Amino acid sequence: MSEQSDRGPLPIPLPPVGEGEVVSPAGDAKKIRIATCSLAGCFGCHMSLLDIDERLFGLIKLVEFDRTPLTDIKHCGPCDVGIVEGGVCNAENVHVLKEFRNTCKVLVAIGACAINGGVPAMRNNIDLWECFQEVYQYEGGLDGGQVPNDPELPLPFDKVHPIYEVVRVDYFLPGCPPSGDAIWKFLTDLLNGREPKLDYEMLHFD
Amino acid sequence: MSKTITIDGLTVPFREGQTIMDAALSAGVYIPHLCHNPEFKPHGSCKLCTVNVNGRNVASCTLPAVEGQQVLSDIAELNAERLALTQMLFVEGNHLCPACEKSGNCQLQAVAYYLGMMSPHYNHFYPQREADASHPDVMLDRNRCIYCELCVRASREVDGKNVFGLSGRGIKTILAVNSASGLLGDTDLAVTDKAVQVCPTGAILVKRRGFTVPIGQRVFDHLTIKDLQTGGGHE
Ligand code: SF4
Ligand code: SF4
Ligand code: FES
DSSP: OSSSOOSOSSSSOOOOOSSSSSSSTTTHHHHHOOOOOOOSOOOOHHHHHTTTTHHHHHHHHHHOOSSSSSOOOOSSOEEEEEEEEEEEHHHHHHHHHHHHHHHEEEEEEEHHHHHHOOOGGGGGOOHHHHHIIIIIIIITTOOOOOOOOOSSSSEEEEEEEEETTTOOSEEEESSSOOOHHHHHHHHHHHHTTTTOOGGGOOOOOO | EEEEETTEEEEEOOOTTTTHHHHHHHTTTTOOOOOOTTTTTOOOOOOTTTTEEETTEETTTSSBTTTTTEOSSHHHHHHHHHHHHHHHHHHHHHHHHHHHHHHTSOOOHHHHHHHOSSSSSOOOOOOOOOOOSSSSSSSEEEOOOOOOHHHHHHHHTTOOOOOOESSSSSGEEEEEEETTTOOGGGSSSTSSSSSHHHOOSSSSSEEEEETOOOOTTTTTHSOOHHHHHTOOOOO
């Protein structure tokens, strides 16, 4: 799963939880803590995570969720695995991404946007101001519209970047989105202490 | 007795005048390649087909086979270099596969799958490249061009038209169109031309054919590029 590259294997191996099927760890063994977020993404990868369907029940016996769009926890505590959807398109994305890198032992880039910018990166060859004007001012039915300029809004970047251009990433799970089966294969490999590996038909850039 | 070379220990026969790539393809041995297409004279630019011959790394699509050559191809070191070359092709263009009509049928993407490319690894250039929609039936999107010159060769050698050419050098290379305006619509390119069919990526596309084949039924959804190009079956 990690390429034959400078990106090493798991920095701290996760406890093995048996071979093959995910099995419940004996007694009250510590659960694996997972955080997830969507930066410049569409939440499609999160939807695909839910596509593992009833296997979620098995998963939930093994893991507990920290900061995710599902839990409404605002900041990450120490986690075993951080899963990041979406690329980096503004200053807030960088803060969140760095928080994930700092608090998660293993950082996973999930989906095309986290890995190469994806569809949001289609704006990379358009001047940012022209792009905003088109969207907020010139588009039909927007008479009197203006480009939002509230100080609360995060500063947008002129280009969208994949997350590995900002922080070190341990594993990549491509797809737009990766299928529920691919996510399941990846997670079960990781939770079982195996080097995650996708079958040919699960590896997709689209 | 026919002459032979060995590729990864396998004895492979060849005819006089064949390259190592020709011999490999005839024997059903896959050496990854992008700028090579057996219907055309070799170009030798992508270097993906680099093999080790008697201790030296050379492009197998241009090197003639010679009796007794010991060729190494499917080894970790060479596959790592092929992966790096493929990743560089991704970052020096704009390859947003989810929005590309060629996805699933694209040789660049298929080679990346074959080599197990999980990310483009390098920093993206996000270069500024022009698309050309001026032709009624053919779309040219330079964002996806890998400069293999297959369209250039096909237009010259098969179509007898000379519609395409590379201009500029190094990272400034662009795929030029030979018309006064520089636009595809002002050339005599026809949708039936070989130049339109031969592009390994989504740089040259026939209009109004996008996404006609559903996901799951596209060329590389189940078949690897190795299977396809060596006539092998689905493993
Ligand atoms: S040309 Fe191939 S690699 Fe490039 S965006 Fe299209 S499908 Fe992806
Ligand atoms: S347009 Fe296609 S065939 Fe022509 S040089 Fe580019 S990638 Fe090769
Ligand atoms: S296939 Fe030989 S250099 Fe491209």
